[in-house]
Amino acid sequence: MEESRILNVGIDFGTSMSVIASDNGVRACVPSYVGFPKDMISRKMLGKEVLYGDDAIRHRLSCNVYRPLELGVLKHSDNSKDNPSGYQQTIEVAKKLLEHLVDLATQGRPEDFIIRAVIGAPALAGESNKQALIDISDGVLDFVQIVSEPFSVAYGMNLLNNTLVIDIGAGTVDLCRMQGLFPTKEDQITTYKAGDYIDNVFFDLIEAKYPDANYTLNMLKQFKEEHAIISNNAEKLYLSLPIQGKPTALDVTDEIRQACRTIVPEITEGIKYLVSTYDPEFQSELKENIILAGGGSQVVGLSEELEKYMLETLGYGSVKRITDPVYAGANGALMYCKDLPEEEWAEFKKNAKKHPKK
Numbered sequence: 616m617e618e619s620r621i622l623n624v625g626i627d628f629g630t631s632m633s634v635i636a637s638d639n640g641v642r643a644c645v646p647s648y649v650g651f652p653k654d655m656i657s658r659k660m661l662g663k664e665v666l667y668g669d670d671a672i673r674h675r676l677s678c679n680v681y682r683p684l685e686l687g688v689l690k691h692s693d694n695s696k697d698n699p700s701g702y703q704q705t706i707e708v709a710k711k712l713l714e715h716l717v718d719l720a721t722q723g724r725p726e727d728f729i730i731r732a733v734i735g736a737p738a739l740a741g742e743s744n745k746q747a748l749i750d751i752s753d754g755v756l757d758f759v760q761i762v763s764e765p766f767s768v769a770y771g772m773n774l775l776n777n778t779l780v781i782d783i784g785a786g787t788v789d790l791c792r793m794q795g796l797f798p799t800k801e802d803q804i805t806t807y808k809a810g811d812y813i814d815n816v817f818f819d820l821i822e823a824k825y826p827d828a829n830y831t832l833n834m835l836k837q838f839k840e841e842h843a844i845i846s847n848n849a850e851k852l853y854l855s856l857p858i859q860g861k862p863t864a865l866d867v868t869d870e871i872r873q874a875c876r877t878i879v880p881e882i883t884e885g886i887k888y889l890v891s892t893y894d895p896e897f898q899s900e901l902k903e904n905i906i907l908a909g910g911g912s913q914v915v916g917l918s919e920e921l922e923k924y925m926l927e928t929l930g931y932g933s934v935k936r937i938t939d940p941v942y943a944g945a946n947g948a949l950m951y952c953k954d955l956p957e958e959e960w961a962e963f964k965k966n967a968k969k970h971p972k973k
């Protein structure tokens with residue numbers, strides 16, 4: 616392959632946020648929502664046929680808004696035969712989102728190049744979930760490899776040995792133990808209590824405490840992203856919600872904390888399992904290198920909570936948050952994409968189609 620005509624990209628196609636990083640220096644992220652105007656009036660008002668990310672969320676009243684991923688994978692990709700039309704719709708919507716990401720990375724420039732991509736998937740995504748990602752890439756990307764998301768975070772940060780990466784996303788929490796090799800199934804755990812789960816619990820708790828308040832899941836998600844805290848000594852947190860049209864400050868201190876705490880038990884179980892089944896000679900080092908990634912890692916007090924747990928059950932532990940949780944997965948996927956030897960890509964060549972000229 617002629618080097619100058621290859622564009623390498625790393626993609627983190629997330630339940631909540633889709634991120635791309637490319638070796639032309641461009642990186643971009645867009646919330647994983649796609650909207651289509653509902654009628655002629657909305658089309659005229661919006662002046663476009665498809666809306667992405669925040670734009671789609673903002674115009675959700677005049678658009679049909681889709682979120683193509685759920686629990687870390689493309690919707691219906693586990694059972695596409697049971698719901699062929701739902702799956703087909705997901706594929707079409709996801710493909711649009713992928714095209715948009717690639718447009719952002721190439722800045723819409725009509726160039727004739729070959730795009731090689733590494734896409735992150737949940738640690739224990741099945742073959743059908745991975746195949747769905749390959750299906751949406753058809754005609755958009757020329758060469759595709761799928762890797763586990765926490766692996767790409769570890770690779771990008773050069774944390775290849777005696778490290779446990781915990782990627783806390785919207786649909787899944789993925790734990791991956793690195794021991795200087797490609798991680799296997801035994802090194803990885805996926806749990807499904809992640810950011811979306813917190814939002815749903817928070818929703819139910821608010822509903823129970825303030826039955827007269829009006830709100831949407833999206834409003835609570837936004838509040839969580841600004842105020843998520845797990846520590847006990849938090850200042851009082853007030854959320855302003857309309858009650859019969861009048862904005863009212865509601866105390867949600869306990870509710871936000873309780874909701875955020877719901878994801879902790881499965882993470883601690885995962886840490887315990889991956890530490891206790893590791894080679895005993897290297898367990899100490901592993902316990903000192905627990906890395907939190909993903910948007911959910913920003914819950915204030917989470918790393919301290921996990922350290923407290925590790926102190927009680929495993930003797931000790933050191934948990935650190937990465938500084939760039941939004942881009943870490945895509946950056947790592949890009950590095951892996953660039954490092955993959957030419958022969959490995961050649962394996963994929965026979966199935967690939969040429970990137971269409973625009």
Ligand SMILES: Nc1ncnc2c1ncn2[C@@H]1O[C@H](COP(=O)(O)OP(=O)(O)OP(=O)(O)O)[C@@H](O)[C@H]1O
Pocket residue numbers: 627628629630631632633684686687688764783784785786787788809810811836839840841843908909910911912913914915940941
């Ligand atoms: N400051 C914050 N505090 C707490 N949670 C946050 C914060 N910022 C973002 N989140 C949550 O992090 C999640 C998104 O993280 P991320 O972008 O890593 O997920 P994703 O990659 O889209 O999902 P997945 O990996 O499960 O497919 C959402 O649930 C979001 O609400």
Ligand SMILES: [Mg+2]
Pocket residue numbers: 627628629630764782784785909944
């Ligand atoms: Mg993710």
